[in-house]
Amino acid sequence: MSSMWLVVIAVGVVLALLSAPVLGRRRLGGKAHRIRQRTPATPEATMKRSPNERPSSPPRARRPAPPVTEFVVVGRRVQVTVNGNGLLVRSLQGSSWYKYVELEWEQIHKAYLDTDRFDAALALYATTSNGEDSSKRHLVDAQQLTRGQWNQLRSAVYEWSEGAVVIDLSPLDDPPFNTNT
Incomplete structure (x- = not known):
């Protein structure tokens, strides 16, 4: 079986380095291993949001419904x-x-x-x-x-x-x- 090397880069962060054709779980020597996400240790990455807190992006303006004609x-x-x-x-x-x-x-x-x-x-x-x-x-x-x-x-x-x-x-x-x- 041939193995593929896949590097996923998103916003400068290396998410995973795999030697398997499928993301998610892979088997090595009969054991299942989870693929973990690696994140840099920056202040933004270490800050945790409360579950009720929403992102700070401004809300999108909704278009008013067209009048019923x-x-x-x-x-x-x-x-x-x-x-x-x-x-x-x-x-x-x-x-x-x-x-x-x-x-x-x-x-x-x-x-x-x-x-x-x-x-x-x-x-x-x-x-x-x-x-x-x-x-x-x-x-x-x-x-x-x-x-x-x-x-x-x-x-x-x-x-x-x-x-x-x-x-x-x-x-x-x-x-x-x-x-x-």
């Missing part, structure tokens, strides 16, 4: 983005996201969970008011988001709309629509 929740084939301008719903078609509906806060008169005349599935709708015309706009089916995502979406809509739009989630708990029972 939007809230995004991704469910089953749907992505809802809530920001200071309004609400954007995208749907997944194939492998691409397409804009399904985009509403500004000023356009939304009310947001609520309901069924439609021809569709018995529970969904989030928004009543919009554009001047004299008002209409019921389908946004997201209830089954596309989990209950936790619905709670997050409700909070985000309330915060970003500054309390102007409140979503009542109690229909999710009604027996015909509650999938947890």
Whole structure:
């Protein structure tokens, strides 16, 4: 077996002089020997720190977290983005996201969970008011988001709309629509 000589030098201090290919322990004559670190006898080397003492280097300045500019929740084939301008719903078609509906806060008169005349599935709708015309706009089916995502979406809509739009989630708990029972 060939032996290698390895000299490790760090900051002018010889840490170890070995005649083995592996650092750590080595066997000589059937006995295991630990490799010891040699340090010079300088005042800095002999001073011991208390366990609670930290190095004297100045702390690094932490960058402030960037401001939150939007809230995004991704469910089953749907992505809802809530920001200071309004609400954007995208749907997944194939492998691409397409804009399904985009509403500004000023356009939304009310947001609520309901069924439609021809569709018995529970969904989030928004009543919009554009001047004299008002209409019921389908946004997201209830089954596309989990209950936790619905709670997050409700909070985000309330915060970003500054309390102007409140979503009542109690229909999710009604027996015909509650999938947890």
